[in-house]
Amino acid sequence: MKIKVFIERENIKKDIEIKPDARIIDLLKLLKINPVTVIVSKNKKIVVEETPINSKDRIEIYSVVSGG
Amino acid sequence: MCKICSERPVYVGLDGKNYCKNCFMEYVEDKIFKTISKYKLIERGDKVAVGLSGGKDSMTCLYILDKLSSKYKFDIFAILINEGIENYREITAKDAKKFCKKNKIKLIEFSFDKNFHLTLDKIKDKGISPCTNCGILRRYALNKAARENKATKLATGHNLDDEAQSLLMNEFKGNVSFSAKLGPRTGVLMHSKFIPRIKPLYFLTEKEILVYSKLRDLPITYIECPNSHDSFRNEIGKVLNELEVKYPGTKHSIISSFLNILPDLQNKYQHTKIGTCSICGEPAAKDICRACEILELNT
Ligand code: SF4
Ligand SMILES: [Zn+2]
Numbered sequence: 007m008k009i010k011v012f013i014e015r016e017n018i019k020k021d022i023e024i025k026p027d028a029r030i031i032d033l034l035k036l037l038k039i040n041p042v043t044v045i046v047s048k049n050k051k052i053v054v055e056e057t058p059i060n061s062k063d064r065i066e067i068y069s070v071v072s073g074g
Numbered sequence: 075m076c077k078i079c080s081e082r083p084v085y086v087g088l089d090g091k092n093y094c095k096n097c098f099m100e101y102v103e104d105k106i107f108k109t110i111s112k113y114k115l116i117e118r119g120d121k122v123a124v125g126l127s128g129g130k131d132s133m134t135c136l137y138i139l140d141k142l143s144s145k146y147k148f149d150i151f152a153i154l155i156n157e158g159i160e161n162y163r164e165i166t167a168k169d170a171k172k173f174c175k176k177n178k179i180k181l182i183e184f185s186f187d188k189n190f191h192l193t194l195d196k197i198k199d200k201g202i203s204p205c206t207n208c209g210i211l212r213r214y215a216l217n218k219a220a221r222e223n224k225a226t227k228l229a230t231g232h233n234l235d236d237e238a239q240s241l242l243m244n245e246f247k248g249n250v251s252f253s254a255k256l257g258p259r260t261g262v263l264m265h266s267k268f269i270p271r272i273k274p275l276y277f278l279t280e281k282e283i284l285v286y287s288k289l290r291d292l293p294i295t296y297i298e299c300p301n302s303h304d305s306f307r308n309e310i311g312k313v314l315n316e317l318e319v320k321y322p323g324t325k326h327s328i329i330s331s332f333l334n335i336l337p338d339l340q341n342k343y344q345h346t347k348i349g350t351c352s353i354c355g356e357p358a359a360k361d362i363c364r365a366c367e368i369l370e371l372n373t
């Protein structure tokens with residue numbers, strides 16, 4: 007199944023093919039994103055990497071930008 | 075589920091335990107409070123200047139110090155440094171100003187353009203990276219503005235990632251004596267014109283601060299400085315994050331090993347002589363301070 011993902015750092019939306027029992031961490035692996043460098047929200051709520059996802063979820067990935 | 079209250083988790087700690095929104099925010103605030111008490115960063119009656127850029131680190135630092143200030147009886151104000159970086163600083167500066175106004179925090183503005191008659195964007199490339207110039211001028215500006223406004227401490231938003239990166243950069247460049255100046259509060263350099271510098275977010279990772287600032291809904295535009303990509307710091311940061319994901323806790327270990335030897339480093343390098351700049355009268359390691367060196371090169 008496909009899931010909609012917004013990657014804030016690149017300001018792009020992508021449709022990603024995932025397995026039915028996929029979790030956030032699997033999605034990050036597919037996208038080759040180091041989980042230490044991002045936080046992820048599912049349907050506007052920040053979630054942990056073990057959170058399951060499905061095709062109806064809206065996923066946003068925020069990068070841990072430096073400089074503060 | 076959250077290890078404390080079994081709500082939905084938003085963050086997993088290094089120990090593998092889950093935190094929900096409220097427990098996570100409490101964990102962050104508690105960590106900052108403990109850092110302040112353990113290293114005596116702030117005492118009753120202090121007047122703390124907070125270096126503010128409008129980014130997540132300095133805004134979190136200011137937000138929490140503001141929260142603590144009335145309870146623990148110290149004063150705070152913010153110093154907003156505008157280096158003149160187009161398509162970047164004017165945006166974060168706007169957030170910073172709004173935030174201070176809303177929270178009734180006194181704000182001092184220091185722009186490179188007004189005070190140095192030079193913006194970071196206009197500095198000619200003399201083989202020095204923009205971040206090096208930026209760092210030197212910003213430290214100079216913060217110290218001067220803090221002192222002129224009678225601050226007794228100068229707080230910055232430096233976090234665990236920044237500190238681990240600085241340490242490794244010093245190692246790799248053979249500048250280990252520079253590391254004697256690191257740590258949660260100012261190290262070895264003593265000069266009557268230096269305001270002691272403190273880092274309340276010292277033990278928090280960049281990621282923890284991002285999660286906190288989002289959960290608190292701090293008014294921040296999350297953008298990156300256009301100069302940040304080509305810096306050596308950036309490369310070191312990447313390597314550290316790769317190690318961190320393979321060996322969780324790496325950054326904390328680097329910092330705790332460092333804190334173990336810091337007193338020895340400080341002992342060894344405390345005799346570094348600090349004089350006074352012959353041009354501007356600010357502290358200087360040589361005859362002329364590094365800020366004046368940059369400004370001279372660009373007139
Ligand atoms: S990334 Fe470099 S140039 Fe940009 S604000 Fe930070 S130190 Fe300055
Ligand atoms: Zn909880």
Ligand SMILES: [Zn+2]
Pocket residue numbers: 351352353354355356358362363364365366367
């Ligand atoms: Zn000078």
